[in-house]
Amino acid sequence: xxxxxxxxxxxxxxxxxxxxxxxxxxxxxxxxxxxxxxxxxxxxxxxxxxxxxxxxxxxxxxxxxxxxxxxxxxxxxxxxxxxxxxxxxxxxxxxxxxxxxxxxxxxxxxxxxxxxxxxxxxx
Amino acid sequence: xxxxxxxxxxxxxxxxxxxxxxxxxxxxxxxxxxxxxxxxxxxxxxxxxxxxxxxxxxxxxxxxxxxxxxxxxxxxxxxxxxxxxxxxxxxxxxxxxxxxxxxxxxxxxxxxxxxxxxxxxxxxxxxxxxxxxxxxxxxxxxxxxxxxxxxxxxxxxxxxxxxxxxxxxxxxxxxxxxxxxxxxxxxxxxxxxxxxxxxxxxxxxxxxxxxxxxxxxxxxxxxxxxxxxxxxxxxxxxxxxxxxxxxxxxxxxxxxxxxxxxxxxxxxxxxxxxxxxxxxxxxxxxxxxxxxxxxxxxxxxxxxxxxxxxxxxxxxxxxxxxxxxxxxxxxxxxxxxxxxxxxxxxxxxxxxxxxxxxxxxxxxxxxxxxxxxxxxxxxxxxxxx
Numbered sequence: 001x002x003x004x005x006x007x008x009x010x011x012x013x014x015x016x017x018x019x020x021x022x023x024x025x026x027x028x029x030x031x032x033x034x035x036x037x038x039x040x041x042x043x044x045x046x047x048x049x050x051x052x053x054x055x056x057x058x059x060x061x062x063x064x065x066x067x068x069x070x071x072x073x074x075x076x077x078x079x080x081x082x083x084x085x086x087x088x089x090x091x092x093x094x095x096x097x098x099x100x101x102x103x104x105x106x107x108x109x110x111x112x113x114x115x116x117x118x119x120x121x122x123x
Numbered sequence: 124x125x126x127x128x129x130x131x132x133x134x135x136x137x138x139x140x141x142x143x144x145x146x147x148x149x150x151x152x153x154x155x156x157x158x159x160x161x162x163x164x165x166x167x168x169x170x171x172x173x174x175x176x177x178x179x180x181x182x183x184x185x186x187x188x189x190x191x192x193x194x195x196x197x198x199x200x201x202x203x204x205x206x207x208x209x210x211x212x213x214x215x216x217x218x219x220x221x222x223x224x225x226x227x228x229x230x231x232x233x234x235x236x237x238x239x240x241x242x243x244x245x246x247x248x249x250x251x252x253x254x255x256x257x258x259x260x261x262x263x264x265x266x267x268x269x270x271x272x273x274x275x276x277x278x279x280x281x282x283x284x285x286x287x288x289x290x291x292x293x294x295x296x297x298x299x300x301x302x303x304x305x306x307x308x309x310x311x312x313x314x315x316x317x318x319x320x321x322x323x324x325x326x327x328x329x330x331x332x333x334x335x336x337x338x339x340x341x342x343x344x345x346x347x348x349x350x351x352x353x354x355x356x357x358x359x360x361x362x363x364x365x366x367x368x369x370x371x372x373x374x375x376x377x378x379x380x381x382x383x384x385x386x387x388x389x390x391x392x393x394x395x396x397x398x399x400x401x402x403x404x405x406x407x408x409x410x411x412x413x414x415x416x417x418x419x420x421x422x423x424x425x426x427x428x429x430x431x432x433x434x435x436x437x438x439x440x441x442x443x444x445x446x447x448x449x450x451x452x453x454x455x456x457x458x459x460x461x462x463x464x465x466x467x468x469x470x471x472x473x474x475x476x477x478x479x480x481x482x483x484x485x486x487x488x489x490x491x492x493x494x495x496x497x498x499x500x501x502x503x504x505x506x507x508x
Binding site (some may be wrong): 032033035036038054056057058059060061080083 | 439466
């Protein structure tokens, strides 16, 4: 399994042709207390960069973009009743959805952990 | 995100303290202001409801309006300055007792709301003929220009936004304040007292905008900075940012100018008819009186209401309200209420739909989300009456 990162602060862990997607610890900290998450339903398809999910803090709503193209295999239903999971474990239990990849080649444009860390340090 | 306009933003006298406290600073009303501290919006909100939260509101527009030919004429002088300001606001200012404050609205000629403001009659014979006024930060320059233009030669306006204006809000605020300003705990809601602090005159008012008991203090930067720092060493006091200020006032059902009211809304639509006392209704001598008296008599076409979403999705400002697929209103403030632990909102609906319990749909990201019109506030006010 390999984990990639986007400049929009999403992580994507690839296992075969299915990838799990969520927002990074950095993003969760920036958002503050998450009070609502809308994850996509199984069967939904997204192109890279499409609005895929919504995460809302007390103050504001933020869109989460599809880091790569794919079809949703599963949305994390647990977040509906426990949105705070995104703050508590953003890169674990706070995952948003699982995507079946359309083009594994798109992963090449994303950052690895070291590159993402350097990216955040530069912000 | 980088904000290229940051360098043009003004700073309050507490700016360096905010940075020291680890605040996240954002542009607000032309100032660089703390939106939250490391504690986070939700915890800051809950802290204010149970302990005491300290808010820097120095970006607002405190000012003094005084008769040009001198103050100190007792009741006659008060009547004179009240008669001037009453040409711009629909509240009974003449009838204020010494030390009493009133929330009112600044009106344009059409009866639209230019701002909401608090007007206080000072205490003491020698201070009569002056008023202490606090307007909103975002529109203070326009408000002040209007006041100065309206009373040229008759009254002098002194801006006091170079001072520190801070609020201490929450059930423990009075206990904390009494350590610094002995006797202020006896004040009732919307009353004020002047104090001397290290040779500096400050104004302590029992008011605020969180729905909690609390105080606002106007004080010089020299006396105010050490005061605020010392208050923050008290275990009951935490600094609170604009994020929690917004969720607190929304739970309390209080309007945010430029969002829940603006120049297109009159006070009746905004559900602020109570700011127009009987004496003023009888005289109907305020700007836009024709429209406002008609709205009072016939009822407004649209009215501000509380909105309770029935699902977990918050509905933000600008969300369209529908009934049976037809647009019937708009959300003007919406978010999440940490104390009610649910999404909450305010907005305008057609008058016939204003009854609490009325079913409405909130169009959130293209999807109709069920909601109900509800009574305000969402959290009961805890004022010292």
